Amino acid sequence: MLEIIELHKRYRSNWLTGRGHQAVEPATFHIAEGESLGLVGESGSGKSTLARLLLKLISADGGRILYKGTDISGYSLKQMRPLRRELQIMFQHPHSALNPRRTLLDSLLEPVLLHRIMNKAAAREKALALLDVVGIRAELLPRYPHQISGGQIQRIVIARALMLEPKFLVLDEPTSMLDVSVQAQVTQLLQRIRKEFGLTYLFISHDLELVRHMCDRIGVMKEGRIVELDESERIMERPQHPYTKQLVNAFQAFKQ
Numbered sequence: 001m002l003e004i005i006e007l008h009k010r011y012r013s014n015w016l017t018g019r020g021h022q023a024v025e026p027a028t029f030h031i032a033e034g035e036s037l038g039l040v041g042e043s044g045s046g047k048s049t050l051a052r053l054l055l056k057l058i059s060a061d062g063g064r065i066l067y068k069g070t071d072i073s074g075y076s077l078k079q080m081r082p083l084r085r086e087l088q089i090m091f092q093h094p095h096s097a098l099n100p101r102r103t104l105l106d107s108l109l110e111p112v113l114l115h116r117i118m119n120k121a122a123a124r125e126k127a128l129a130l131l132d133v134v135g136i137r138a139e140l141l142p143r144y145p146h147q148i149s150g151g152q153i154q155r156i157v158i159a160r161a162l163m164l165e166p167k168f169l170v171l172d173e174p175t176s177m178l179d180v181s182v183q184a185q186v187t188q189l190l191q192r193i194r195k196e197f198g199l200t201y202l203f204i205s206h207d208l209e210l211v212r213h214m215c216d217r218i219g220v221m222k223e224g225r226i227v228e229l230d231e232s233e234r235i236m237e238r239p240q241h242p243y244t245k246q247l248v249n250a251f252q253a254f255k256q
């Protein structure tokens with residue numbers, strides 16, 4: 001579905017240090033349709049930058065992105081517009097994902113009305129059907145984000161993404177701000193909708209256990225480089241790179 005070839009990014013020098021920063025070294029990998037690919041690595045290793053690069057939310061310094069065989073690297077904002085429906089991202093901070101001054105219903109309807117996909121009545125009907133899928137009662141819809149829990153917000157955010165019938169979702173630490181028990185419920189929901197809607201995921205997390213559970217393959221990032229990428233079980237059982245070994249060992253020690 002996505003083929004990434006030598007994609008790389010350097011942030012320009014900042015006024016404080018006067019130095020630039022190579023956030024992502026040339027990265028080459030693919031994400032197959034229906035697959036869930038995990039990205040792990042310490043904070044600052046470039047995971048979010050890589051995800052934003054492949055969605056073209058930030059511009060790359062070089063490299064290519066093929067989506068369903070078409071090179072979209074040089075696409076303008078206008079050319080990307082129809083693809084924004086198909087390629088979406090969900091962020092870590094559930095509260096900043098929704099406009100605090102809009103009701104949940106308005107937030108749910110906003111993207112489809114903006115993309116002029118359907119009229120308001122049809123959009124409401126679709127929203128109600130999706131609320132069922134994500135396990136939210138319709139009575140909550142007139143509320144504002146601060147009036148519901150973090151887990152409920154994440155469910156609304158998931159429903160809002162589904163309104164646009166995406167094909168590919170980047171999940172950037174989607175559950176890291178939630179309590180452990182709520183985390184498990186949201187993770188289960190994400191697993192279920194992947195199957196139900198035939199979605200493809202890029203799942204970013206610090207949590208190796210979660211990534212192993214959610215993902216078919218795992219890519220390990222260190223200092224802007226993908227140092228290892230393999231099937232999840234193989235990464236866990238036979239890590240090759242010293243940094244991956246360190247991550248897996250730390251995880252095993254923590255489990256004992």
Ligand SMILES: Nc1ncnc2c1ncn2[C@@H]1O[C@H](COP(=O)(O)OP(=O)(O)OP(=O)(O)O)[C@@H](O)[C@H]1O
Pocket residue numbers: 011012021023041042043044045046047048049050
């Ligand atoms: N807009 C920016 N301008 C300059 N430097 C940036 C910018 N965004 C990120 N960086 C730097 O690029 C590096 C990679 O950041 P990135 O957010 O991609 O890492 P990450 O692995 O996703 O980290 P985390 O797990 O903490 O979210 C970091 O050193 C970060 O400080």
